[in-house]
Amino acid sequence: MNIEPLHRWDLNPKAAIALQRDLASRLISDRPLDFDEVRTVAGVDVSVKGGMTRAAVVVMSYPGLVIVETASAQRESTYPYIPGLLAFREGPVVLDALERIRRQPDVFLFDGMGQIHPRKLGIAAHLGLWLGRPTIGCGKSHFIGQYELPVREKGGRQPLMHGDEQLGIVLRTRTGVKPVYVSVGHLCEIESAVALVLACTTKYRLPEPIRAAHKAASLAAEMKP
16 A cells, blocks of 8 residues: 555654544544445554554455455654553554555554543544555543443344443454444444444454454564564
8 A cells, every 4th residue: 555644653642632623623534434335444453562562454345255355564663652642652563564455455453542531532543544445443441431231142232332422332243252342443434433343243242353363463463573
């Protein structure tokens, strides 16, 4: 993929927060996905180990969920770990990996947050602006907001609220298994995001593209820097 730079990443925390607020105003969060046009879905995941940050991107066919392409990249972890600013730590290496894939996926599923974020700019939203493609966040852990637990059956959902605003959906992808936290990144709307996550989930808690990216990032973590 050819990706046009949007901004620098080496910003101090104060400048990074100001940039997030500006970028969040550019997000498009009400665009339904045309599932008839979705042919590929990319999963994106990051692993941090031993001072190195590794990213992996796995492109799968849709709806078949067959791996068609994988790419990974690694960088030294130089940006500090600051909740709410993880995109500045992980974004550059994700972009390195994305530049190594040959095709442009129709939709991206990130193991992380979209707009479930204090400034509505988690990594799926932030990099959605870089990519100019529909992006969705599917996180494993609660970050911010309040919600009630969804029913135990697969497909159960509850809104995740932050004050008076809904930022995402708490979604049960398997019966009796912990829910995931789904939110729009960019160029998508929440019902389409939930539908795609469920369509890409088989017998495990996480969607297959994210599971495959997690495995690829873990393998990259075993490589020597």
